[in-house]
């Protein structure tokens with residue numbers, strides 16, 4: 001039974017789906033429908049308030065915007081007073097100490113023997129540089145950083161994040177995502193014992209004053225929901241698409257109803273889309289080229305005052321095996337409102353990756369994380385722990401695997417030939433353009449491409465978009 005038919009149907013109210021809806025509205029097209037399986041907007045960029053009143057993101061979310069239109073929208077959605085501004089202070093915990101990021105520029109902070117070995121490797125790698133293309137990410141790491149930094153930091157850290165060996169991954173996604181080294185500068189910093197940090201006034205980020213990252217997407221959804229003609233909202237929550245028939249151009253919902261469409265913008269994970277579509281038998285082998293890791297997010301609410309040594313730190317990387325997490329975010333620093341009582345509470349949020357190559361004990365991971373916080377000195381006593389909150393994201397990181405692009409090319413061309421445009425973090429499966437700003441832009445650019453035939457820059461030319469330096473954000477100037 002078909003209950004409706006719309007020219008534009010969108011699956012998912014994460015940044016990509018909302019970006020598509022926002023652009024349709026902006027271009028004067030109002031006959032779209034967005035179906036979201038969950039009950040709130042934001043997708044992976046939503047926030048949760050737990051039973052103790054602590055707010056959590058699904059992993060530490062920081063906005064690195066590459067788009068003016070995105071920044072303007074953020075200003076507009078939460079208003080000048082809706083944001084807090086921070087310097088992006090990030091650190092690596094290694095050898096029982098903090099080393100500022102970028103790691104390779106601060107080798108003097110390491111024990112002498114490690115620092116000397118890391119520098120030797122870096123200089124040898126620079127001297128041996130031939131410009132030959134590496135065959136995988138592991139090789140890229142070794143050739144770019146040399147043996148010392150590879151073994152100390154780059155390999156173990158990346159293995160933890162991606163939950164697989166770097167040899168199982170491509171290297172071409174890197175672009176501006178991994179800071180590449182300058183051996184001469186590293187040597188000079190070592191000689192002078194000089195810190196060379198990546199933060200400062202030009203390296204700020206902002207975070208919603210209230211409600212976590214998800215506040216942004218709530219605000220946008222609320223705008224898109226408003227209709228002045230009194231008809232039912234075009235943004236529907238708790239409506240899961242269970243089947244997509246690309247030949248008939250219909251989707252079937254969990255309650256058996258069907259919705260017809262002219263064009264479908266899907267932002268659900270691409271492997272799942274293939275699985276529930278009539279193209280499954282043709283594309284299931286291509287779908288196996290798409291690999292992902294799952295992410296456990298463990299929020300730890302803490303009693304007392306934030307320790308001085310963590311006060312300004314935003315997030316920290318953990319390459320070593322004395323803790324299960326690869327990253328911890330000092331989440332109450334992003335906004336004091338992320339805890340119910342900032343005068344006596346603070347919070348940390350840890351991320352742990354899981355895959356078939358890196359198993360995680362789902363029942364034991366919270367205790368392992370708390371032990372890891374103690375082992376790495378982030379908490380000085382178990383008595384500090386107020387409570388822990390845990391969630392597992394089945395699709396956490398879209399892995400730039402060796403055969404990813406082969407699979408993507410086949411799947412996307414088959415879908416697009418039938419009016420289905422799969423976009424976003426797991427819709428397009430391109431890690432290099434999978435942050436909130438990229439995802440939002442992918443949704444908006446897909447609409448422009450459909451209406452005008454314009455190029456989808458974010459999807460098709462990630463390097464061009466990522467070469468734009470993330471815009472420095474500043475608090476608004478208050479004039480007396």
Ligand SMILES: Cc1cc2nc3c(=O)[nH]c(=O)nc-3n(C[C@H](O)[C@H](O)[C@H](O)COP(=O)(O)OP(=O)(O)OC[C@H]3O[C@@H](n4cnc5c(N)ncnc54)[C@H](O)[C@@H]3O)c2cc1C
Nearest residue numbers: 012014015016037043044059061062241268424425435436
């Ligand atoms: C651990 C982690 C850390 C991150 N850190 C950052 C960061 O620091 N900065 C940053 O900018 N970004 C970060 N991100 C990325 C950010 O979360 C994504 O860019 C963004 O959420 C992707 O938006 P999307 O709309 O493409 O997909 P999603 O957010 O995944 O949204 C897809 C939506 O589709 C819905 N859906 C799925 N299947 C169906 C169905 N069958 N029917 C109906 N609805 C369906 C889902 O419920 C979901 O709401 C991080 C992500 C993770 C996981």
